Amino acid sequence: MNTETDRLDAKLVDVAKRAGCSPATVSRVLNNNPKVGLGVRERVLKAATDLGYVPNGSARALRSTRTRLVGAIIPTLDHAIYATMVNSLQTRLSERDVSIIISTSFYDVDMELEQARLLVERGVEAIALVGSTHRPETLAMLEQRNIPYVYTYTSDATAVGAAIGFDNVKAGRMAARYLLDLGHKRIAMIAGITRDNDRAASRRNGFLEELVKSGLGKTDIPVVESAYKIEGGRAGMQALMAAEQPPSAIFCGSDIIAAGAIKYCHDKGLSVPRDVSILGFDNLEIAELTTPDLTTVEVPAREMGTIAGDYLLATPAQREHMRQRELPLRLVVRASTAPIAR
């Protein structure tokens, strides 16, 4: 009956009619095209609000080939290191009215490819990826369609893709050096799962490399892998400490893992750092919740998100100067590590 209240969304033509001008003019006003008379502009704006007009993004995108949409594919949001990065990335983008579509790959490059295809279909203008290991098809697709992409959590840029992050091999070396300098000789690592995770693998490699360089036999360095969960750290620790000559210092691939390792020590009556030093990675908020506080390598997650956002928003020309950005890594010394007891 009452067609007046049933009325759905007004469209650009309706605004034009109400403002007494042509659709083109309305379009110009909406896109801040400067050459529009002040009077008309105001009438248009008023008409638009009166009608509760909201532009149709699809139509706009179809016509202009600008979607103002970018994509991000991350392993999971259920890990603070990624959630924090995405948070700052989204914040940056929203300042420019660009929206972000998030997908999660669960550390699987095949899922990543599927997700990327979907994002391309959605018309994203750029994509943020995590790490530097991807299916060649994924990159080929993006490159073929000229969709810029940026790697995060790594500083390994490719010929086409940019990288904003840090050097994971260096990170591993830094961890090793620190433990070595503390006088430790029996050193082990609880790495994250390295399958499809180049960052975890590089950290482990850098770590081992540095240890070997200073005289340790590679086979003498126990390395176990564990999920990024407290329980994983606990299990990893158990495996490591079962040895005849258990390690006196352990580098964990994430603070979460480290927290689990420390928990294990509590349960078994081992003192940290007296009996064993624990070194984490990420510097999450939880690093201050373990007892003792966790010594860890800080990952600049927030900063990566912001800079990645800048990259995605940049013009092609600007991007040239932003192709690679290695952020500094900082060792945050707290109380879970100590010189070897003698």
Next chain:
Amino acid sequence: MNTETDRLDAKLVDVAKRAGCSPATVSRVLNNNPKVGLGVRERVLKAATDLGYVPNGSARALRSTRTRLVGAIIPTLDHAIYATMVNSLQTRLSERDVSIIISTSFYDVDMELEQARLLVERGVEAIALVGSTHRPETLAMLEQRNIPYVYTYTSDATAVGAAIGFDNVKAGRMAARYLLDLGHKRIAMIAGITRDNDRAASRRNGFLEELVKSGLGKTDIPVVESAYKIEGGRAGMQALMAAEQPPSAIFCGSDIIAAGAIKYCHDKGLSVPRDVSILGFDNLEIAELTTPDLTTVEVPAREMGTIAGDYLLATPAQREHMRQRELPLRLVVRASTAPIAR
């Protein structure tokens, strides 16, 4: 020169040409329309992969008014309780090839309105919101355009909007009851910031209500607010413990806050729970990292995300039966609370 390699994205017509059929047929194949000859169907699919064809979502959306896009506006991703929910929400949606645009409001209903407008412009088919406090304009806009929305972290559904979550007042009461049953008389709360946060406010209200009901004078119950940060919890604790008769039990609006409160106790040599009982809220992974382990009220974040996803994916008819869903709250008793010392 080489126009062959410069070739950009194929479109539906190109697929049609290559498959030797009409665009309409290609469209049918792509949309799984059953009445297409088997031979043709295969030729089309092959042509599509050969050309690396990816449909243009904008065009499709414009024509069909289905974007396969939904939106979510949350306070921040930088808090595990939201990141976890969004993670499971996104996971659920991606099973059905629906993408999610995330925006953050930073606990500000005005920002939320802006974000909502942007989402509507993007053509999202449904929206997930957090809590039940929103600008009327936000809801009016969604309702006017028939965009279904669902509240999360609350069970207060409106006439139009669904709610999937829990009863925050009850949650507060549950916390109070537990502490009361432990014999505590001097009870306080460190609430989160309650401005624009109905959930935090309701929890506090329920908490106070229950305490008053059992004979405590409302003005005798110290309540401070703090940011959802470790530091906030520490500061809140400091304020509370400065009183002449400091509380013997404290309910914290979040595990993060509780963790900060416990930290404060460590620093000041107060024993938890001997000197003071600390009760958290959320049951984040960190609840097992404090010393002692944190007693807390569990919030079903993951489940909310999944169910909210189901709601957003449902047909209008199905939605009728899903308008309100109150998930049970569970008290997870660990070691940070104890009967009052006497």
Next chain:
DNA sequence: CTGTTAGCGCCTTCAT
């Protein structure tokens, strides 16, 4: 400065 004219790529009747 403003209006007119064409489509952007796809889906969807309507024929056949």
Next chain:
DNA sequence: ATGAAGGCGCTAACAG
């Protein structure tokens, strides 16, 4: 089971 034609809502030339 398949093809032809029209238009979704908007913007980008091109006129004036």
